[in-house]
Amino acid sequence: MNTKKLALIGFFLIFTYAQFSYAQEISSTKFGKGLLNIVGKDSTWSMKVGTRMQILSNFSWTDDGENKFASPEQNFLVRRARLKFDGFAYSPKLKYKIELGLSNRDLSGGSEFTRNTPRYILDAVVMWNFYQNFELWFGQTKLPGNIERVISSGNLQQVDRSLLNSRFTIDRDMGFQLRHHFYLGNKFLVREKFALSQGDGRNVTEGNLGGHQYTTRLELLPFGKFTNKGDYKGADLSREATPKLMVAATYDLNNNAVKTRSNMGNFMFNDTGLYQTNISTLFLDFMFKYNGFSLMGEYANRDADNPIAINSDNTETGDVVQVGRGLNLQSGYLFNNNWEVSGRYTNIKLDYGITGKTPETQYTLGLSKYIVGHKLKVQSDLSYLNIDEGFDTLMYRLQVEVHF
Numbered sequence: 001m002n003t004k005k006l007a008l009i010g011f012f013l014i015f016t017y018a019q020f021s022y023a024q025e026i027s028s029t030k031f032g033k034g035l036l037n038i039v040g041k042d043s044t045w046s047m048k049v050g051t052r053m054q055i056l057s058n059f060s061w062t063d064d065g066e067n068k069f070a071s072p073e074q075n076f077l078v079r080r081a082r083l084k085f086d087g088f089a090y091s092p093k094l095k096y097k098i099e100l101g102l103s104n105r106d107l108s109g110g111s112e113f114t115r116n117t118p119r120y121i122l123d124a125v126v127m128w129n130f131y132q133n134f135e136l137w138f139g140q141t142k143l144p145g146n147i148e149r150v151i152s153s154g155n156l157q158q159v160d161r162s163l164l165n166s167r168f169t170i171d172r173d174m175g176f177q178l179r180h181h182f183y184l185g186n187k188f189l190v191r192e193k194f195a196l197s198q199g200d201g202r203n204v205t206e207g208n209l210g211g212h213q214y215t216t217r218l219e220l221l222p223f224g225k226f227t228n229k230g231d232y233k234g235a236d237l238s239r240e241a242t243p244k245l246m247v248a249a250t251y252d253l254n255n256n257a258v259k260t261r262s263n264m265g266n267f268m269f270n271d272t273g274l275y276q277t278n279i280s281t282l283f284l285d286f287m288f289k290y291n292g293f294s295l296m297g298e299y300a301n302r303d304a305d306n307p308i309a310i311n312s313d314n315t316e317t318g319d320v321v322q323v324g325r326g327l328n329l330q331s332g333y334l335f336n337n338n339w340e341v342s343g344r345y346t347n348i349k350l351d352y353g354i355t356g357k358t359p360e361t362q363y364t365l366g367l368s369k370y371i372v373g374h375k376l377k378v379q380s381d382l383s384y385l386n387i388d389e390g391f392d393t394l395m396y397r398l399q400v401e402v403h404f
Helices: 003-023 163-168 227-232
Strands: 025-027 036-039 046-062 073-089 091-101 121-131 134-142 172-184 188-197 213-221 244-257 259-261 264-267 277-290 293-304 308-310 316-320 324-334 339-350 360-372 376-387 393-403
Touching: 163 293, 163 324, 163 339, 227 244, 227 277
Parallel strands: none
Antiparallel strands: 025 036, 036 046, 046 073, 046 393, 073 091, 091 121, 121 134, 134 172, 172 188, 188 213, 213 244, 244 277, 259 264, 277 293, 293 324, 308 316, 324 339, 339 360, 360 376, 376 393
């Protein structure tokens, strides 16, 4: 981001604060509860302004077959830097969320379909509770996919998400979502989530490139709600007094998809334009928490009608859909002093005949110190990645999260 754009953002925030301080009610906040909490004097709107950053240090050693685990590669980076705005407009039943990404990783991925511009917008969505337990969402936000992806990157149990997420997630898209929940008896909670989206990923501006994407997720919580929405947070920071469990399934169909990983990955081109094929993704996952102990599991499977991209004369273009399956298991225990140890096992098996990629297995051991919950924490992890018929990699990461 250039200096001019940074100055404009800074000026906007200062100007907004100055105007609101005279015309609105601004409440003081505790650390981690937002920089500003503003409510209009007529109570017809509200806005919470927040920001967060993750500073990461990464060391990796690769077994090249000759000099086993030679001198490490190392880098420091701002992994994430975000601005967040949320609240309600006109009525508490009409909520909104805006989240902007400012780090290089957040902005990357621009293409001719995003007008070759940085992808600043992560979320821009309105959520309308139009009738009883029904909510209608419209805008760009996360699809109701695998649990690990929907957990905020600021609420993760380890430094970052697993290989399963990076290979199979359906991430964010633009469209509609309908959400509903009901109870079976006094505690058994059932949540249904449906999405109709563009199917091309976030910030695409050049029209609908393929077909549409259809996502359905069903969540079952037999023992009732988790404390403080803990089913979508890493670690059992609430120390659940009774066992809590969520079991869920997601099915996603991207009709005439044009990317190698549904609405993620690279665009697939051929001699007539964009190559299209139907891509389906299935997720099965669960979250369990009790008295500081947490256990999360995910299974993913992706398939495609015609996964090998071809030209009009049936020659292969070199692009392929990343079809295959993955398994991720992750667990941790939070001690009374807010130190947590965690472990993760991830196995990825893409279809070798199509992708040419051999299975990979990663083992990760994590250590975290929660100073103010997920809002101020220090996390580290050590991972060993084994790739069949490939090079093994050892990786150590250290990250600091600060979330206002």
